[in-house]
Amino acid sequence: MAKGIFVVGTDTDVGKTVVTAGLLHVLRSKGHRATYFKGALSGAIEEGNKLIPGDTDLVSQVSGLKEPYENITPYIFKTAISPHLAAQIEDNPIELNIIKAKFEKLKEKYDFIITEGSGGIICPLINRDEEIYTLGDLIKDLNMSTVVVARGGVGTINHTVLTVKYIESMGIKVKGIIINNYEDNYITQDNIKVIGKLTGISIVGKFKTIDNLDKGNIDNIRTVASRIFNDKSIIEWMEEL
Numbered sequence: 506m507a508k509g510i511f512v513v514g515t516d517t518d519v520g521k522t523v524v525t526a527g528l529l530h531v532l533r534s535k536g537h538r539a540t541y542f543k544g545a546l547s548g549a550i551e552e553g554n555k556l557i558p559g560d561t562d563l564v565s566q567v568s569g570l571k572e573p574y575e576n577i578t579p580y581i582f583k584t585a586i587s588p589h590l591a592a593q594i595e596d597n598p599i600e601l602n603i604i605k606a607k608f609e610k611l612k613e614k615y616d617f618i619i620t621e622g623s624g625g626i627i628c629p630l631i632n633r634d635e636e637i638y639t640l641g642d643l644i645k646d647l648n649m650s651t652v653v654v655a656r657g658g659v660g661t662i663n664h665t666v667l668t669v670k671y672i673e674s675m676g677i678k679v680k681g682i683i684i685n686n687y688e689d690n691y692i693t694q695d696n697i698k699v700i701g702k703l704t705g706i707s708i709v710g711k712f713k714t715i716d717n718l719d720k721g722n723i724d725n726i727r728t729v730a731s732r733i734f735n736d737k738s739i740i741e742w743m744e745e746l
């Protein structure tokens with residue numbers, strides 16, 4: 506039976522992909538059969554007549570995962586907007602059955618699946634008829650628990666506590682909070698204490714800012730992740746799928 510965890514951000518651009526790449530590297534470098542999954546990705550990079558999913562590409566490069574991108578990221582949109590709207594504009598409606606079928610295939614092939622969310626917990630994936638299907642609905646349908654990636658600085662108490670409480674209100678477990686771009690200052694330290702008090706959830710990682718990541722310094726994602734996470738603790742967050 507495969508196990509997995511779903512990485513949810515408090516917002517877009519908080520560092521879900523960077524943290525997920527680090528987590529997957531830690532598992533794979535210890536010899537575990539572990540894969541990445543992302544149901545829908547917006548803002549793919551156009552190369553010739555192909556669309557390259559940037560998140561999937563980074564995670565694969567950092568972790569050495571060799572799975573074809575269409576198996577681990579079934580919906581890829583060029584427009585950098587919410588998936589439900591990108592799907593509409595690009596006339597490529599998201600079919601839940603396709604996401605589930607790809608996920609089932611990965612469950613057969615791998616022991617561990619780390620799934621990255623699109624946007625934040627209420628990110629809409631499908632807007633059809635009267636109903637909106639959100640990221641939270643997908644997490645429930647895939648039967649996963651979550652870890653939340655959050656910023657460390659001003660504003661994070663509100664975003665993080667809202668995210669945790671909303672996830673829990675859907676009946677989904679939050680196994681931990683990872684602070685990204687962690688800086689050792691009094692604001693971040695106090696934010697962490699207050700978030701802990703308000704949510705009762707542990708901070709399971711403090712991921713510092715990586716120099717020159719924009720210039721391709723992905724090696725340091727591996728170094729930082731290996732320093733703060735170990736394979737056993739990541740596996741402990743996971744539930745059977």
Ligand SMILES: Nc1ncnc2c1ncn2[C@@H]1O[C@H](COP(=O)(O)OP(=O)(O)O)[C@@H](O)[C@H]1O
Pocket residue numbers: 514516517518519520521522523524560685686712713714715716718719
């Ligand atoms: N720890 C970090 N150190 C340096 N840059 C980071 C770090 N985390 C995220 N970034 C940068 O911030 C941007 C958003 O990060 P990303 O992981 O893509 O966010 P998300 O997946 O939540 O949208 C990217 O340009 C990424 O390189």
Ligand SMILES: [Mg+2]
Pocket residue numbers: 521522560621
């Ligand atoms: Mg991402």
